[in-house]
Structures are given as structure tokens and as C-alpha cells.
Amino acid sequence: MHDCCFTKANDWFRYRAAAIIVENGCALFAYNKTDNYFYSIGGGVHHGETAEAAVIREIFEETGVYYEIDRLAIIHENFFKESGGILKGLNCHEICFYFLMKPRGTQELHSSSMTHGVKEEMCWISIEDLDKHKAFPLFMKDYLSKDHNGIEHVVSDERI
DSSP, X not given: OOBSEEEETTEEEEEEEEEXXXXXXXXXXXXXXXXXXXEEEEEEOBTXXXXXXXXXXXXXXXXXXXXXXXXXXXXXXXXXXXXXXXXXXXXXXXXXXXXXXXXXXXXXOOOOOEEXXXXXXXXXXXXXXXXXXXXXXXXXXXXXXXXXXXXXXXXXXXXX
């Protein structure tokens, strides 16, 4: 199946589903040796796939563990310009559905994920210390530090 993603001239667009996974006051992020930052667990929604199915698939692919969805928490419109990697120089526009996942009561994972040929590592970061790390999305510490009801719409523009 193909991700709902396209590039046209200098523009790149992707429809993504991601997870907010919290256990014992820590949020789960991924990183790899190529990038110098942490990022949310998730990935591209395949054509014909629901965002819910995509986030469950992506979590399992990246962590080796099945998580259940609690609820849709955030719709994030993200505009950015990438300075490196496969998106270098492109005007990027991503729409991501963030799902809050039900806690399992353990931080045990069985990860063996690869992204662009590079091994991904999973990392539990204390919510309290999240701002001490370069972690995307940037709004996550603020979001996780407060109580929320319903679905929030967040627009980020990092093209500046």
C-alpha cells in the first residue's frame, strides 16, 4: 500500500497518524542515529486505511507492542522546511491525527523498527523533562502538562 503522501515541484504533503503514549509520567518518543531529535511514534496513513488502523499498525511496527486507542486528541497542521535528509529544501505540509493511547502499565517494548534503512530506538522521556530535549512536536510538553477534553486543533508553522 502507498502512504497518502505526494511531492509536486518543491512541495511535499503527508497525511500522518501518531500516538501519544504515556506510562509512569513518561512519554514515548523515537529517535535514530541520523537525525538529531526525538519524534512521535507514528507514520504515514496508507491509501484506503483509516487513521485509527494506521496508528495501531505504526505503533506495532515501531514498538513491537499492541496499544489500544483511548481517543483522538489532536489534529495537527504542520508547516515546515526541512534542512536535511530526503525532504531537504522542500516546503512541507503535514496533517497528523494524534491519538491518545490507553496505558498498559508497563514501559516494556519489543522494538526492532527501521526508518529509511536506519534502526529506530524507542525512548521514554519524563514529561517534566521534555523541554530539555529536542522533541517533536514542540507542543507536546505543554499538551501533556494539562488536562484536556475533546479534540484540539493545533497549527504549527516552522518555516521561518
